Amino acid sequence: MNMQQAYRACAFLVLVAAHPLAAAPPDGRLFDVLGYVATVRPDIQGGTVTGDVSIHLRLLSGKAETIELDRADLVIDEVRQQGRRLDFDLLPRRVRVHLPTPVARGESRELAISYHGAPRSGLRFVAERQQAYTIFSTSEWLVCVDAPDDKATFDLRLVLPAGLKAIGTGTLVSERPEPDGTIVHRFRQKRRASSYLFGFAAGRFIEVKAARGNTALRYLGDGFSPDELSRVFRDTPGMLDFFTRRAGVAYPLDTYTQALVANTAGQEAWGFSLLSDAYGHAVLDDPAAISLIAHELAHQWWGNLITCQDWTHFWLNEGFATFMAAAYDEERFGREVYLRDIDRARVRYEAVREAGGDRSLVFPDWNHPTANDRTIVYQKGAYVLHLLREQIGDDMFWAGIRRYTATHAGGSVTTDDFKRSMEESSGLNLGAFFDKWVYVRQ
């Protein structure tokens, strides 16, 4: 995630309780979305989207008569439960749905919501290229829960004009022509993932197929030859091996797809990453300029499989991906290149520190991050991981990373989870290190 948008995706599902709540679960969430089933129709020329989503949710605590979901600026046309229309109120960037009967702890509900809108962010339309692709802020194009710790399955029917190729979250199940000439591309994501990782990309892409072990690799782009796409992504198989080894956990899906699109800073989704055409050309010019490819692939473990519980622990996504890209550079090009990467991170961090901007890697909030805040999360985060590696040594460091990754695979994490894994693995007390470098406590 190289992005401005994450701070927007921080609204939690809020429950308005009919009675005082019973004790909430340890992570504080009251409600859990189990899965989304959606049909999404982007109008690439018009810059608009219409959709229908069915949301299967379960109450974790208390009793509720209404629920609130994130909707950004989407217009809600109708909300139904078992065919019955429900009342709803529009709140800023949310919709509050009135349930016909209160829902109690442990009970489930299925809400069907129809909506439309013209997303300003979260879904980018590039009409002249016939491209559309999502950018993190999922509630801009899908009514959902934006909170990163509410992981859910996702079944997406993406309706597009004929002639476009689409990638999406999970596995492509079918591509079915409709009588009106459109094609319905259906993707099914069976493993639960954070909604900010849901997404798709559509365009006049060509595709190169490769594989590593049991993982299918797909490289897509428009305006690149098959040979060029193969050259841009030629390190991907080696990266997949390297991160699998470092994680101690297999890549979680059967396919990893990378697509070059008109313009993006680079972003990860569940099972795919988007990079820009300009970046693709930069790699063709300099085959060693592959850090961003490594960064986004590293997110498939650190960010996607193991997700920060909320954005205050965002460095567990971004500091990790930045550090892991440097670690891949070390594997591929040698120690000097790794140290160069770390030194660049250190220099950027120290400039912020000297300007008085040093902060804990755990942010009190992440609603309006500055450029300096992003430097803390990305560059200081990577540098601190390097310092920890230097302090405890390679064997203990990587054993701790494997323990952390295996323990929390599929879950959501806080900084203390990471500290605990490293301490349990090494047998060391890392309190002083974390106080100084992570929390910036005296």
Ligand SMILES: [Zn+2]
């Ligand atoms: Zn990232």
